[in-house]
Amino acid sequence: ATSAHPPVNLAVIGGDGIGPEVVAEGLKVLEAVTGPGAFATTSYDLGASRWQRTGEVLPDSVLAELAAADAILLGAVGAAPGATDVPSGLLERGLLLKLRFAFDHYVNLRPSRLYPGVPTPLADDVLDRGEIDFLVVREGTEGLYCGNGGTVRTGTPHEIATEVSVNTAYGVERVVRDAFERATRRRNKITLLHKHNVLVNAGGLWRRVFESVAAEHPGVTTDYLHIDAAMIFLVTDPQRFDVVVTDNLFGDIVTDLAAAVTGGIGLAASGNINPDRTFPSMFEPVHGSAPDIAGQGVADPTATILSVGLLLEHLGFAEEAARVEKAAVADIAARRGQPRRSTSAVGDAIAAAV
């Protein structure tokens, strides 16, 4: 290693489909910006393909090794659509969510910014209102995602299936607090999304916690929207948002819409962050494994490269993070009207520019 510091240990999970292809470009940019040897990467073979070969989703020994890494970069996991052998939820609950929960990724960070030159499904009069640049802080360890539920009389005409949303004051407060702190480093505006008029128990808790943390941040303007009303504003007035904080499921829904509005999930980055650094944080593009275009070298690696930017920022490489984002944004802006480039050509171009 040429670096003065010991290398950062980065665990890499390429995953399935286009996952390994986009991750390769992310690593290319990472090396270009930090220099050779600054990061030591270890690859882990996890995902649908491993499960199909070995029957293993996430062996305990692998979980233990991942726990010892400084950070994790993940591509995407998921089988080809025809693969009926992969049970629904196997990889989601058994791998992705298992990692988010095991490593206490309570801040699921999803920046939503419409970069110059990016086509969007929104009309000009919406775009004319101003720049779209907000940050969704999605709770990552609770709510309906905790897997609390079951079925009785399964498969009969009298089956009952339940799903329990579990929300704790501890869990809500820590993510709300993180979101307020991020707001103070941005435009000092925060919007809580929930549905407290129907989900009175969970919504009541979120609201009370939000208001009490707000009282400690008098410089931050607060807003509240029901999740259904938020849908409307996301397409008619996305400029009203700066930091958005919400629960796990609402955050899942809202961030895909936010990604669509800001140019598609091909550009949407995310960080599954453990702000207390008790376990490694994990960075991944919001898109999936896209088996239909896998192996063709045509997947857009930009979301993964932007996720590498979030990873650098989290690890304290603020200057390198800014360079990655700047180079990616310049590359995105230069795409307009140009023929589509290959996955590696995009990676090469951004790596050359950082």
Place this chain on the structure above:
Amino acid sequence: ATSAHPPVNLAVIGGDGIGPEVVAEGLKVLEAVTGPGAFATTSYDLGASRWQRTGEVLPDSVLAELAAADAILLGAVGAAPGATDVPSGLLERGLLLKLRFAFDHYVNLRPSRLYPGVPTPLADDVLDRGEIDFLVVREGTEGLYCGNGGTVRTGTPHEIATEVSVNTAYGVERVVRDAFERATRRRNKITLLHKHNVLVNAGGLWRRVFESVAAEHPGVTTDYLHIDAAMIFLVTDPQRFDVVVTDNLFGDIVTDLAAAVTGGIGLAASGNINPDRTFPSMFEPVHGSAPDIAGQGVADPTATILSVGLLLEHLGFAEEAARVEKAAVADIAARRGQPRRSTSAVGDAIAAAV
């Protein structure tokens, strides 16, 4: 009554804010299209204002009277934003949802059609893909809306708040069956929205029921989308949808986005339908009581008038329903570039045209 039949008993709940204003226009159009005396209306004073005056939300005696009606037309309920005396959920859980549950409104019907001439937040290249015309069939009596949940250690740093989504094979099957039947009367395409990769219990039930009802309808093309992915398609390719079927909460979220995409909640109609006719169905605009513009005579009554169209259709007045929709659509088309008219001017124009 001049009609040969005894009049239809219509219960009318104007509600709060703009509710009574838009309902008055709905009734104007109803009388114009069915002739005087075809409907006998009884008004019920319910909503925030009644609660503030009397402390009553929905007295049992009123519930019993409503149960005896042939149908219900509702404007909107909800207090002015400043009214901190109205507890969150009081009117939603205590009135709206109470009626939906008591009268077994398991089909919450929300047509989403972009009428000619209506401004939308979507870009031209999305609109150029073709007509947007789909129907959301939202389950209305189960899921996270059932009010099953609670809090422990309330108000302490160790509070836990839960919300339980309850889904029964009985409840899912009846709404899925209704949705398939509607698809056969439309373009024979149906899309299930859920999140079965995370909510494996509820999602598994929905999926199995959907597939078994699909097997009985070989002429209907089926599709499945995770709710997050559906967000993307709603703004990039809404033309892919014909009938959409989903649970109560996902349906709430998706129909507000659908309304935004098709010109806003000022045009979005809904029917809370009991297809078995064991209790009256209830028709209401998707929008709320909009206290900020109440009393000014400027609210758009179109969503309520279109809801009257759904009411007529449900009651078997198919020809009258078609006339109401046609007159409303023609009026909407004629609005482009014209100055905004008053609430009653819009009602007058549509009433004159039916």
